[in-house]
Amino acid sequence: MDVTTTIYEKGKNIPVVGSYDVIVAGGGIAGISAALAAAEEGKKVLLIEKEYLLGGLATLGLVTFFLPVCDGNGNLVVGGIGKRLLELSYSHGAETPLPEPWLKYLNGEKVSKSSLKENRAECRYNAGLFAILAERLLIDAGVKIAYGSLVTGATVKRNKITHLIVENKGGRQAYAVCSVVDATGDSDVARASGALTATFGAGNILAAWYYRNGKNTPNDVQTLGFCDGTIKKENSLDTTKKYYGLTEEDLSEQVIDSHASLLNHFLKNGELTDTHTLNAVATIPQIRMTRRIVGKTTLDIYSDKKVTDCVGLIPDWKKRGVSYKLPYSALYSANVKNLIAAGRNISVTDDSWDVTRVIPVCAVSGEAAGVAAANTSDFAKYPVKELRKKLIDRGVILKI
Numbered sequence: 001m002d003v004t005t006t007i008y009e010k011g012k013n014i015p016v017v018g019s020y021d022v023i024v025a026g027g028g029i030a031g032i033s034a035a036l037a038a039a040e041e042g043k044k045v046l047l048i049e050k051e052y053l054l055g056g057l058a059t060l061g062l063v064t065f066f067l068p069v070c071d072g073n074g075n076l077v078v079g080g081i082g083k084r085l086l087e088l089s090y091s092h093g094a095e096t097p098l099p100e101p102w103l104k105y106l107n108g109e110k111v112s113k114s115s116l117k118e119n120r121a122e123c124r125y126n127a128g129l130f131a132i133l134a135e136r137l138l139i140d141a142g143v144k145i146a147y148g149s150l151v152t153g154a155t156v157k158r159n160k161i162t163h164l165i166v167e168n169k170g171g172r173q174a175y176a177v178c179s180v181v182d183a184t185g186d187s188d189v190a191r192a193s194g195a196l197t198a199t200f201g202a203g204n205i206l207a208a209w210y211y212r213n214g215k216n217t218p219n220d221v222q223t224l225g226f227c228d229g230t231i232k233k234e235n236s237l238d239t240t241k242k243y244y245g246l247t248e249e250d251l252s253e254q255v256i257d258s259h260a261s262l263l264n265h266f267l268k269n270g271e272l273t274d275t276h277t278l279n280a281v282a283t284i285p286q287i288r289m290t291r292r293i294v295g296k297t298t299l300d301i302y303s304d305k306k307v308t309d310c311v312g313l314i315p316d317w318k319k320r321g322v323s324y325k326l327p328y329s330a331l332y333s334a335n336v337k338n339l340i341a342a343g344r345n346i347s348v349t350d351d352s353w354d355v356t357r358v359i360p361v362c363a364v365s366g367e368a369a370g371v372a373a374a375n376t377s378d379f380a381k382y383p384v385k386e387l388r389k390k391l392i393d394r395g396v397i398l399k400i
Contacts, residue, residue: 014165014173019176020046020144023164024183025151026168028056029359030343031085031183032134033081033366034373038181039141039392046175047164048142050282052151054134056185057066059127060284062209064095064221065228067358069103071400072320074116075216077313080396082363088133092147095219096124107183112327119126120320123219131309151184152379154193160377161339163191179338179373182232184367187291187345188243200350203242205288206254208261211279214269224261226286228317230359237261241325245290281284288344288357295347296329296380309384310398311391312364316355323400326361331369338381344371367396 021040022330024031027049035047057063058285066089069078076083087106090098097103101120106121138145146168153165156172163174180188188199207226211219225237259281266278299307301314307325314324330347333339341347342365344357357363371390376382392398 001031008312010326012246014172014174016163016176016275017025017170017173018046020044021178022046022181022314022370023048023175023177023179024181024272024370024400025164025189026183026185026343027051027054027145027341028183028185028189028362029058029085030091030362030366030369031056031084031181032138033363034181034183034342035138035139037144037367037370038374039138039143040233041371043360043374045143046146047138048146048151048164050147050148053128054138055127055131055292057284057286057288059131061212061286062127062221062282063286064124064130064278065226065359065362066125066126067228067317068120068122068315069360070116070121071315071323072120074113075323075400076105076121076400077315077323077397078360080364080391080394083361084286085134085359085363086121086123088137089126089130090123091133092129093150094123094125095221098101098123111182112297151189154189154349156193158340159336161189161336164189164195165192178377179340181340181366181373182293182345183341183342183369183392185290185344186295187341190333190336190339190341190345191291193336193339195339198294199244199246199291199292200289200353202350204254204287204289205239206241207258208235208258209286210262210266210281213260213277213279215275222262222265224265226288235265243285243287245285245287251285251287253387258282278312289353290345291400292345293339293341293347294334295332295341296334297327297347299327299330299346299348299352299356301352311368311384311387311396313400314356314364314395315359315362315363318355322357325366326364328368328372328384331365331372335378338377342366342371348368364396367394
């Protein structure tokens with residue numbers, strides 16, 4: 001066996017197989033929202049996704065909870081694409097339906113504010129159905145989707161990305177681009193392009209969500225470990241071990257630990273029977289917070305600092321009665337001019353990350369990033385006043 005620690009790969013000419021106004025890397029909720037927004041602005045858009053189903057953690061990760069789009073006081077705070085995706089998620093039925101007052105409200109019916117306060121505007125949807133519906137939404141808008149493709153590099157000239165390099169079944173190839181949205185969740189494009197990044201220091205605890213059929217609970221999601229809500233005692237897992245999600249070893253270990261935990265949990269209720277079946281397991285690691293960009297500003301939702309460049313409101317899924325302003329300057333890279341982030345890898349403090357990583361906020365940041373990417377290749381110079389006007393015209397809520 002050759003024990004050489006490095007090898008030399010001879011330089012190769014990489015074919016440029018396409019040119020796009022906007023490339024969105026990552027097909028989770030943020031990527032879906034960014035690609036849709038950019039396409040609706042009339043641009044030629046490519047969405048690059050390493051898996052073969054859209055939605056990321058929201059579908060492949062089985063985190064099938066569309067968390068609240070309201071502030072808990074009866075006010076809708078997420079409009080635009082976020083609202084459209086919520087409606088899409090239950091358009092053919094839901095695993096846990098949207099509360100009736102909110103369903104009527106979103107359908108344009110008149111309901112009392114007090115009835116909207118009783119329950120938050122959230123639902124649990126079917127992962128596969130939602131993913132395919134989102135795919136159709138993008139195809140109908142003219143978005144080109146490149147499945148099975150992983151961004152592995154970028155060429156940068158004068159602090160701008162000129163090409164993204166991907167690996168897929170066709171080999172190593174490149175796409176020319178004007179503006180890039182990093183919606184990978186791990187800031188993979190930022191890292192490849194030399195943009196400034198930061199990592200989540202606290203790490204992630206184990207999660208092992210899965211679906212099962214039980215005698216009285218058909219197709220019920222089991223939220224083992226890290227959960228966006230209350231964890232049942234019987235579903236608790238070890239909280240001392242941490243996963244950072246930035247190496248193959250770490251991710252593999254998390255997945256193996258997750259599989260072992262869910263298998264043990266499932267078999268505690270007996271062997272496989274007609275009324276006890278294992279229906280679905282996550283096909284990607286259930287890790288939420290890893291690496292983010294460093295933007296012009298870093299959002300701290302708990303700070304009193306005034307946000308003057310708001311491009312959307314952020315509901316807090318953990319508590320009622322509050323919403324926060326999402327600053328445009330927390331989305332774009334501090335040093336790569338045509339790179340903007342969307343989703344869980346926007347520029348936020350560690351304390352804010354757990355609030356900004358969830359579905360409604362990913363949709364809000366994705367829409368803002370997509371509209372901006374469709375209208376500029378130098379994000380710091382794009383007038384926020386113009387961006388805000390476009391977002392308001394699209395139904396995005398900037399104040400309540």
